[in-house]
Amino acid sequence: MPELPEVETVRAGLSTILPGCKIVSVVSDNPKSFPNTQTDVDKFLIGSEVIAVRRRAKVLMIDLSSGYSLVIHLKMTGQLVYVGQQRFGSGHPNDSLISKLPDKSTRVDFGLEGISGADNQQARLFFNDQRKFGWVKLISTIDIPNIDFMQRVGPEPLGPDLSADILFTRLQRRKNTTIKAALLDQSVLAGIGNIYADESLWGAKIHPATLVKDLTKPQVSLLYKEIVFVLSLAIEQGGSSNSTYVDAMGKKGSYMNFARVFRREGQACPRCQTTIVKSRVATRGTHTCPSCQSTSG
């Protein structure tokens, strides 16, 4: 999926568009994508107004005036795309993509109405998801912190609750596995996925197959800095688009122009010119420089 930078980009886009809009209709073709009862839809969704759009880890929350929120996980191929009147600060839409919506990947179709002044034109918000792993759930806003995922998920990597020391401590719960598996474990820290795991490990010159217990504190310190650097750069670039990811206006992200190893097998390492290789670590496709990322640490 969309990892933290992609979800954050979607959040930022939706937060310039949705607040103040009223949800007037919803249609879904797949109960796994939208597993809510008609009763809850009628009581807590239809007719309610969007108050705010938030993110925690890779989860989006659209808070509603009803006291409920649309809690959304994009998983691997989810998209949330707004189609309608342009709003201030939302940027220019990708017309060639949005003109084709809804399409066969559309799982949920929200009808929206602006409620402020003259801006009452009809608009739509599409939840598209080719692989149907993602979901949109109506959950009472005050209960969101109690759902299993929120109870388990670790600190935000760009927030005040994570530091090099805290990362070192939290990694100890996965000390007998590889650092890549540990970074992908959302209970250690939130928001890292396959792209940014490979990118930050390259930055810290750590091989992804290195066991956590073999990492020194200075190595973890450097890794923390690289995580912050990579995620911040990716947010600036609007995320990474390898295949399906687009933002709220249907536009692709440009981080892949800056990627050092991810999906660059066969190319030269930007640090030492050694050919980048692809292997399998933690059951995931993994990209490394065999020269400057040493397994032993």
Place this chain on the structure above:
DNA sequence: CACTTGACCTGTCCGC
């Protein structure tokens, strides 16, 4: 509890 693997889905690409 820590760790690994398979399952959830659809689409695409690669080799035969």
Place this chain on the structure above:
DNA sequence: TGCGGACAGGTCAAGT
């Protein structure tokens, strides 16, 4: 051109 298998940015349940 068609077919089979591997693979794709994530998480969860079930296994050891």
